[in-house]
Amino acid sequence: MPQPPLRVFLALGLGAAGLVATLVLALVASRVASERLEARIEAELGDLAATMAGRLDRGLFERWRDMVILAENDTIRDPAAPVERKRRALRRAQETYPDYAIIGMIDADGWVAATSTGALEGIDVAHRDYFTKGRHGPFVGDVHDALLLASLKPDRDTTEPPRVLDIAAPVRDDAGRFVGVVSGHLDWAWARAAEASLRESAAGQRDLTPLVLARDGTVLLGPDSLRRTGLPAELPSVAAARAGHSGTATETWPDGKRYLTGYRPTRGYRDFPGLGWTVLVRQDAGTAFASVADLRRQILLWGLVVATVAAGIGWFAAGLLARPLRRLAVAAAALGRGEPAAVPASAVREAQAISHALTAAADTLKRQEEERRAADDRQELLIHELNHRVKNTLATVQSMARQTARSAASLDDFTGSFEARLLAMSQTHNVLTANHWESAGLRGILSAELDPYAGGRADRIRLDGPPISLAPAVALPLGMAIHELATNAAKYGALSVETGQVAVEWGVEWQAGTGMLSLRWRETGGPTVAPPARTGFGTRLIRTSLERELDGEVRLDYAAAGLACEIAVPLAARTEAA
Incomplete structure (x- = not known):
């Protein structure tokens, strides 16, 4: 299936973006304008209800005053x-x-x-x-x-x-x-005159129906179909007016039609307390909001017109951009085949920048090939290094298993000790992996081994020393040694009781450009310490990994107050240590 040209994609994209943006703007403008227009229409209908309620209150006040004045007539x-x-x-x-x-x-x-x-x-x-x-x-x-x-x-x-x-x-x-x-019987035609006056003042609005409800909800003035009947008390406008509120509501009346209804309770006038009437002025919702619907249609129509023009402009602009890009694509294909290519110039700044880039690309192909070959060489070296490290690790595990088996009293003892030592090695591997096997922080290695014994107490384990990064060849043996010291402290030393504490202090001394790590392990508060009757595998592992592999020095002091171990290793391991 042939793919459409770039111009089609660009034209459709720009046209669609313009269409969507214009329609969104049109919808937003329509919504804002419609809401304002609806609010104005609702306010006008509410004002009409308030006007009629005021006329009724003032009219009754005047008639009430007629009787008061007549009662003062000397003849009467x-x-x-x-x-x-x-x-x-x-x-x-x-x-x-x-x-x-x-x-x-x-x-x-x-x-x-x-x-x-x-x-x-x-x-x-x-x-x-x-x-x-x-x-x-x-x-x-x-x-x-x-x-x-x-x-x-x-x-x-x-x-x-x-x-x-x-x-x-x-x-x-x-x-x-x-x-x-003195008593006067005021003809109800007086209220119909007020209704006619209201219709005159709202001559520009169609289908207006004023209603007057008695205190019990009976329709006193309104359409013949509703007169002398009661409106439902749950009708929003009726309920709100009975609660003493004024305003408008869009609601469904008993005839099943939607009306915009303005409502206002009568409140009396001056000394006249009022009769508790409710004035409603309703209008068919479709008629009331006809101007809103017309406004929305006009805005959307103009939005479609503007969006269509935007799509046409997008088509024209896409053509200006697609032609130079097509020529640049031909030149790029030639460069990809290794053929010389004449990169065309363009009046479009971005296309001209691509032309310069293609010209520069031909000059960099040779350099990229050389870099690729160098990358292949580095990858091969890394593979050899990985193979070397894997063999060393397997040899260490094999030796560890053999030595653990010699000193184990039972299969369970062997399994527990061997798994703990493998875990210690894996923890150091994790620290190295987090740093891409370039280095590992001494504090991180110590924390990984000792934090499980702290028991949530800050005073049980104390680490004190400057930040030091260890090479993998130094980090792995040192991590195994720390594990053996921690395991021995947990079984027999300071970490075997609640009052015991372990302090690890370290520092670096520089001599002739070579750094020497000095680390001191000191236990206090534990059981009384006595020199062991024989040298265990843990001690041999510490000395083997640090003295033989790293050319370091280990001194163990079995003082009665607690074991002390001093370790000194060079920060750069011997090349033959692996």
């Missing part, structure tokens, strides 16, 4: 004033405030003494809330059906009774005696 307050005069005062009040269906004066016993229309006079209303509560102070009752008013107009267009709010205030004479109550 005068018990001796003729009924006709009181009727005229009530009629003038209704003409001034036409939102009232009827205004009446109720005497102190609860009988309707006079009304603005002359109707309902002589009726006993002593049991009505507007009388029982209005006699004690200004009163506003919630919306209800006015059955008495319906009976006055049997020719009304609808069979439903008119809906009114009862507003009342007590009437007292000059002496402060209670003489009655």
